[in-house]
Amino acid sequence: MPTLNVSSAALQPLARKRLALAFTRLLKALGAETAHCMVFFNPLPEACVFSAGMPMPITDHDGLPAQFHVRITLAAARDRLAHQALAEGLHACLRTHYPNAFIYLHFDPILPEHVFFSAGAELINAAHPQGKTGS
Template sequence: MPTLTVSCAPLQPLDRKRLALAFTRQLKALGADTAHCMVFFTPLAQGCVFSAGMPLPVTDREGLPAQFHVRINVSASRDRLAHESLASGLTQCLRTQFPQAFIYLQFDPILPEHVYFSAGADLINAANPQGMTGS
């Protein structure tokens, strides 16, 4: 269940949808099940990101996001080439709409057995998609 958490200046709903779809396509290209790809957006408030003790602007002169911080949770079984491919694809998605933004990508490999989800009564462990939670 790959997840992306995108932190940037607040985006309009249509912009979030465009990015989420583009990101999901990138994950699909790596073989991820798109039904399990999650994209979360968290707004960056002005003055909440600092570099060398100095605040960085979250928007540019036109009011567009000046920076994107993306945390990527993917299976620990993904290798470096998969990370590089996904990082490149995600960067291209962002550059299409925000060509001047600073982009920071961080991979957080996760073991499927550390992920649980529920779409109904059953709690499902991602390592066992059939819903078997016992041993």
């Protein structure tokens, strides 16, 4: 159940959808059950990220996002190769649309038993196998 939290300059709905679809295709290609993958977009306020004591601009001279900060919550059991493949794929997705942006990727390993979700009355723990959707 990978979860992506993307912080950048505010994106229009179509841009968010385009990135969410690209991320979902990547996750599916890497074997994730996409029905359980979540992508959150958070607007990055001006002058909230600093490097060497100076604020980093959130947009470039064309008004496009100048930086993306992506926190990836992923099962702790995933190995370094899984992290590398996902990082490279996310980087490629972002570079396709924002070739000049600064990209920061951060993994937060989590144990599945620490994740709960619900799509109705039942509260489900991610540690218990859910089966395939549509089966």
